[in-house]
Every structure is written in structure tokens, then in C-alpha cells.
Amino acid sequence: MSQHQSIVVDVRDLPLSVDEALREVRHPRAGAVSLFVGTVREHDEGREGVTRLDYSAHPGAVDRVQALVDEVAGRPQVHGVYAVHRVGTLEVGDLAVVCAVAAEHRAEAFDGCRHLIEELKSTVPIWKRQQFEAGEHEWVGL
Numbered sequence: 001m002s003q004h005q006s007i008v009v010d011v012r013d014l015p016l017s018v019d020e021a022l023r024e025v026r027h028p029r030a031g032a033v034s035l036f037v038g039t040v041r042e043h044d045e046g047r048e049g050v051t052r053l054d055y056s057a058h059p060g061a062v063d064r065v066q067a068l069v070d071e072v073a074g075r076p077q078v079h080g081v082y083a084v085h086r087v088g089t090l091e092v093g094d095l096a097v098v099c100a101v102a103a104e105h106r107a108e109a110f111d112g113c114r115h116l117i118e119e120l121k122s123t124v125p126i127w128k129r130q131q132f133e134a135g136e137h138e139w140v141g142l
Helices: 018-025 061-073 106-123
Strands: 006-012 032-039 050-057 078-086 088-091 095-103 126-132 137-140
Touching: 006 018, 006 061, 018 032, 018 078, 018 095, 032 106, 050 078, 061 078, 061 106, 078 106, 095 106
Parallel strands: 006 078
Antiparallel strands: 032 095, 050 088, 050 126, 078 095, 126 137
16 A cells, blocks of 8 residues: 555535545554544434435535645644535435544544534535425525
């Protein structure tokens, strides 16, 4: 395995893979990988009955994710960063976002992954339209 740092960034309409994330961030100097997997749940903000989500992304969303990944990748002892968000129609249980950070030690991996997902969710222009059992819908993140 080479000593290069692995960086993967994408916003895609294909199913996400935890195995892909782990494979992509593997590095011989990394003793820890922190992984965050966001899934579609059947409720939101106390409201039950979510049946699916439709994710949309601004054309500049990938650039914003890239900037966040570059920031985390620049931290000491970080050897791999992966951040991929799904767009399109997702059912309950589907993976919506996968982030992984490989670092020499667990503290750097945990800190990097937490920062990555928190900033991704709060700053990247990706929106979801929630569909409910009764046929209603609502937009989140606009």
C-alpha cells in the first residue's frame, strides 16, 4: 500500500457503501478509523410517519464538501478522509451520508470525523424533501 493520503469527495445518486469508505481511507500509518453513517429514519423533529426522503444538492455542494475534507485532511496525523452524500429518492433505512477519517490515533480520527459531519450538515447546500404516510411533504434545510 502506498503512503499517499486518500481523499474521496462526492455527492451521488447511487447507493452508498461503508465498505467503500473503509477501503478508501486505509493507510499503513493509520491506527484508527472513525466512521459516521447517516441513515433515513421514520420520524423527524417529533413527527412520525416519514416514508422517504428526496435529497437535492446545489451545484456547488461538492466544492463545499471538498473544502471541508481538505481542512480535515490538513490536520496532523490524518491519513485519509472520505465524505459522500447521497441525492435522489431514499427509503427508510437507506444510507444518506457516509464520512470516514483515518488517523494515527483514535482522538484525531474521532475529532476529524465529528468536525466533518457537523460542518457538512450545517454548511453544505443539500436539502431534503420529506414524504409522510398521509401524503404530505415538507422541505428541510432550505
